[in-house]
Structure formats: structure tokens, C-alpha cells
Amino acid sequence: MSSQNLVTVTPDKDNDEIAIVTMQRPPVNSLNLELLQALSKTLDELSTSDFRAMVLTSASPTVFSAGLDIMEMYKPDLKRAEQFWSTLQDVWLKLFESNLITAAAINGHAPAGGCLLAMSCEYRAMVSGKYSIGLNETALGIVAPRWFMDCMLNTISQREAEIALTTGKLFSVEEALKVGLIDETAKDKEDAINKCLGFIEKFESIPPLPRSMTKQKFRANGVQWLKANKQADIDEFVHFLKFPQVQQSLEMYIHMLKSKQNKSE
Numbered sequence: 167m168s169s170q171n172l173v174t175v176t177p178d179k180d181n182d183e184i185a186i187v188t189m190q191r192p193p194v195n196s197l198n199l200e201l202l203q204a205l206s207k208t209l210d211e212l213s214t215s216d217f218r219a220m221v222l223t224s225a226s227p228t229v230f231s232a233g234l235d236i237m238e239m240y241k242p243d244l245k246r247a248e249q250f251w252s253t254l255q256d257v258w259l260k261l262f263e264s265n266l267i268t269a270a271a272i273n274g275h276a277p278a279g280g281c282l283l284a285m286s287c288e289y290r291a292m293v294s295g296k297y298s299i300g301l302n303e304t305a306l307g308i309v310a311p312r313w314f315m316d317c318m319l320n321t322i323s324q325r326e327a328e329i330a331l332t333t334g335k336l337f338s339v340e341e342a343l344k345v346g347l348i349d350e351t352a353k354d355k356e357d358a359i360n361k362c363l364g365f366i367e368k369f370e371s372i373p374p375l376p377r378s379m380t381k382q383k384f385r386a387n388g389v390q391w392l393k394a395n396k397q398a399d400i401d402e403f404v405h406f407l408k409f410p411q412v413q414q415s416l417e418m419y420i421h422m423l424k425s426k427q428n429k430s431e
């Protein structure tokens with residue numbers, strides 16, 4: 167699939183000021199460099215368009231996004247790894263600080279980087295079912311970057327975030343609702359999108375500029391560190407990838423994901 171088709175933007179059928187942004191990198195929307203570049207370009211285009219709001223969702227029937235593509239980190243080309251991490255930083259900053267009203271219709275699993283994308287939006291509706299969402303990095307033997315943590319702190323309480331991050335917790339839909347990691351549950355993707363549209367409607371009579379400036383002031387603390395430390399953060403990521411133990415963990419994790427599939431066949 168060409169990178170142009172990895173993300174589609176369609177106006178909502180009843181309101182052409184609302185963009186439905188759909189990630190479609192089968193099978194699980196894992197975030198590789200090309201999907202991140204497509205998201206970054208989409209966010210740039212939306213920021214200068216007539217759209218005033220966006221709903222982020224996925225074309226997969228069961229996965230919102232499986233997070234970062236493990237293959238970008240396993241035996242990486244280091245130049246590409248730098249570009250990969252820098253693009254992820256840009257996507258996060260563009261989405262988290264977007265002038266648009268942003269909502270996520272989470273129609274399936276959203277671990278790690280998938281949870282980051284959802285938390286970067288202002289509102290989350292998640293389809294009920296045996297899905298999970300959370301920053302599970304410690305359970306994989308890695309540490310979530312500081313700005314992933316800041317993003318979670320913008321969503322749930324410091325206490326809940328510390329426990330979730332240190333335990334690498336993947337929340338069930340019900341648990342996520344209880345702690346406020348998601349705002350509402352939905353019966354299916356259409357219902358999740360409708361709930362996002364309901365959230366967006368709340369701003370009908372609010373002028374866009376003071377709205378987005380207020381949002382950005384609320385979010386300024388979270389982005390400050392990354393803006394001041396972008397290169398150091400990239401260097402740390404690349405340095406981390408060079409450790410033999412990290413590559414070994416990645417190899418084991420990839421085997422685990424593949425054998426999980428074999429077992430269910």
C-alpha cells in the first residue's frame with residue numbers, strides 16, 4: 167500500500183467541517199515510519215484546512231493501533247531509526263497541540279503508541295469488548311519516554327498514571343472508563359464516532375481561537391520538555407536500540423507475537 171493511502175481523510179456525512187481521519191495499515195496499524203509520515207502530513211494539511219475538528223479512528227475491525235512498529239526497532243538502520251523517532255515526536259506535538267477539536271473513536275486495542283495517539287486527543291470513546299488500552303512499556307522491559315508519561319498525566323490522575331506506568335498496565339474498556347483514560351464506551355465504531363461528534367458539538371458556539379489557545383495553555387507543560395530536548399530524546403532512543411539486551415528483548419517479543427498467532431491457528 168502506498169504511503170498516501172495509509173491515512174484517509176473524509177468529511178463527516180452531516181458536517182463537512184469535521185474530518186474523519188482513518189489509519190489503515192493492515193493488519194494492526196503498527197506505527198512504522200511511513201504511517202507516521204502520513205499522519206504527520208495529514209495533521210499539517212488539516213491545520214491549514216477549513217476543517218475545525220477531527221475524529222481519529224482505524225480501518226481495522228479490532229485494533230485502533232498496535233503502537234510502534236517493533237520492526238522499526240529490531241536490527242534497525244540507525245539513520246532510519248532517527249527519522250522514525252523524530253517523526254513520532256512531530257506527530258505527537260502536532261496532534262497534542264492541534265488547533266482543531268480532536269477526538270478518538272477507539273475501535274479496538276490501543277496499546278503503547280496506540281494509547282499515546284488516543285490520549286493526545288481531547289476526548290475518547292472506546293468500543294466495548296475484549297479490548298485493552300494503556301502504556302504497557304515496562305511489561306515489555308522498556309521505559310516509556312517522558313513525554314508519553316506527560317501525555318498520560320494530562321488524561322488521568324498522577325497516582326493512577328504512576329501505578330499504570332510502573333506496572334505496565336493494559337486497562338480493559340471498563341477499567342479505562344473508571345479511571346478516566348476514556349470518556350465513554352460505545353457499542354460499535356459508528357456509535358464511537360457519533361459520541362465523538364457529540365463531544366465536538368459542545369463547541370458549536372465557542373469561538374475557535376480562544377478555544378484552541380486555552381487548550382494549548384493547558385497542554386504547554388506537557389510539551390515544554392520535548393520541545394527543549396528533541397535531539398537528546400532521539401539520541402537516547404537510538405542509543406537504547408544499540409544495546410544487545412534490547413535487541414534480544416525485541417527478538418523474544420517478536421517471537422512471542424508470532425507464536426501467539428500460530429497457537430490460535
Ligand SMILES: CC/C=C\C/C=C\C/C=C\CC/C=C/CC(=O)SCCNC(=O)CCNC(=O)[C@H](O)C(C)(C)COP(=O)(O)OP(=O)(O)OC[C@H]1O[C@@H](n2cnc3c(N)ncnc32)[C@H](O)[C@@H]1OP(=O)(O)O
Binds near residue numbers: 193235416
Ligand atoms: C519490546 C520492546 C523492547 C525494546 C524496545 C527498544 C527500544 C525502545 C525504546 C523506547 C521506545 C519506547 C516506546 C514504545 C512504544 C510502543 O508502542 S512499543 C509497541 C508496543 N505494542 C505492543 O506491545 C502491541 C503488540 N501487539 C499486540 O499485542 C497484538 O498484536 C494486538 C493486541 C494489538 C492485536 O492482536 P491480534 O489482533 O490478535 O493480532 P496479532 O497479534 O496476531 O498481530 C497480527 C500481526 O501484526 C504483528 N504485530 C502486532 N503488533 C505489532 C507491532 N507493534 N509491531 C509490529 N508488528 C506487530 C504480529 O506480529 C502479526 O504479524 P504476522 O501476521 O504474524 O506477520
